[in-house]
Amino acid sequence: MNRTGLPDWLSDALPERAAAPTEIAEAARHQVETIGLPGLRDEEWRWTNLRAIQRGRFHAPSGVGADVEPSTRLPLDNPLRLRFVDGAFQGVPDDLPEGVAITALADADEATRAAAFSPKPAPSVENPNDALVTLNTAMAREGVVVDVAANAIVERPIVIEWLDGATESTMSHPRVLIRLGESASATLIEHVETVGEKPAWRNSVIVSSIAANAALTHIALGLDGESRLSTTRTFAALERDARYHSHNVQLGGRMIRREYDVHVGGTGAHTDLIGLMMPHGKQLLDTHTRITHAAADTTSNEHYRTIADDAGRGVFKGRILIEQDAQRIEAYQSSNNLILSDDAEIDAKPELEIYADDVSCSHGATIGRLDQEALFYLRTRGIALDEARGLLIAGFAQEVIDELPIPALRDWLTTRVEQRLNDRSLPVDSDA
């Protein structure tokens, strides 16, 4: 029997000393022991269960990773690499561009750590029962702080490499804080890869604050690796005229749950949330987004696509909240989904909550199979049925890929998705 709400192995792993300031860590520890992990009863977890984690008996790693390299080379121009192997930060690189300061979380001062672990990472985030973030606060020993100075335009992409699974059955709870000063601009890329074959679980949190007129582009690339389990949360707090552009591409992993909380809190601020998820095999790929328009004259644009194959499952839930005083808002959301096999499943749920009256808001969710009319059209051009299907599926993904801001990455991802689609075995007589 559990002594607490947490599985015993997890409860036992709670550290004596965490990276969070003592008071915050202790409160988190107490709270998470009481509430435990989320279950299916929780509305936010209706479609995704954490059984694989509950039963996983993961342990926290101790000092690993010096020799672990990612197998994939992203086509990036002189990236600044921040490597985590099973959650262990591998150190600050030497050659930092001007205006960029990087600090290992363990070496950060108390105020910085308090900011990284603030129980209220964005003004609209009031979710004290969020077990996974709280667990991260209680557990985190490692992480990194990225500070971009005001007016700094950082051309080099800052790449966080999450290399998971180097040792068997490890779990990690890293925390990242990224702060952009006024009118700064930076690109953060999460390169997620599984380096081992045994299950590993990463429960990471990224807290970002984007000052007035600054722009953060945040690209998450979840690459192949079937054993990975991850639960991740991103907070973005936007001041006046700030921009947060998120691109979330999920191709691999066994169970991936990503959550975004974007607080559009200053007049003129804008956010884009763009996503592509391609669950196949027995993968579960899940994204939950929450955009809060808390200031007037703010805009958001959300576009997610899921292609589910085999017995893969895709989950998308997108919530847009427009507060009472936030007038003249434009918020658009679309979720388009393609199901390629009878065993695949996609759950898509838009949620709008609007308290202001001068708002232009739309949302739409579609779930379907390939367009028969388009298939016929391609075949009348001499393109064989299987190939025509492949073209349409790739084309469906391409529309989201085309929104990526880095051309070389766009081409690379196009090829990657094509390879994935070529590997699938299409039943000749299926309509899918």
Add this chain to the structure above:
Amino acid sequence: MALLEIKNLHAEIDGSEILKGIDLTVNAGEVHAIMGPNGSGKSTLCHVLGGRDGYEVTQGTITFDGHDLLEMETEERAIAGMLLGFQHPVEIPGVKNIYLLKEALNAKREAQGLEEIDTFTFMKQVRELVASMDMDDAFLHRGVNAGFSGGEKKRNEILQMLLLEPKLALLDETDSGLDIDALKVVSDGINRMRGEARGIILVTHYQRLLNYVEPDMVHVLYKGKIIKSGDKTLAHRLEAEGYQEILQEAS
């Protein structure tokens, strides 16, 4: 040997008979116009020739260039040289025009035992055709017909034909809804396709197209049958007298 020979073709959709015994022979080098009022079966005939699912041929035969057409899949028909121009070309965002053109051309070349076309030759050829259709190169990198105007879609259909050089071009209401500038460009494209080795079938609702593309034969389709055939003067009579006169004459 005729390029296309349709004999006593009956076809139905969802159990209701639309084509009720069509006979039509098209030889290489000829341009045939098939005219008829709404609901006469024009589009059904095009879909049956294209091999679209949902249309059941209950009687009759179609021979195309010596092949039993009804035994062939849609893509096999295209590769054998029959190309269908759509009344409503389908929008396929995400699949670039240039990609479709290349795939289609290479599918045909593969069937002919030829190697894939090299990119340089291909691009040169495509750019010339794009210019000849009064289109912009940028169109090549847009999604197939995605966000195109009606006129652009029809130009795109003709562009594909000019590149793929079919033995038989079957154009389903390619002229419908075109303004006069687009009609001239489209007609000019069709006229450039005319040749000794090629048959062209223009399925149309309006006589106007035939002022720009002069047919060798005109057929009137009514209630699933060709009720009258003649030379181009038949089209002029239709224009002047309307369908009613011709229908009475035929019955």
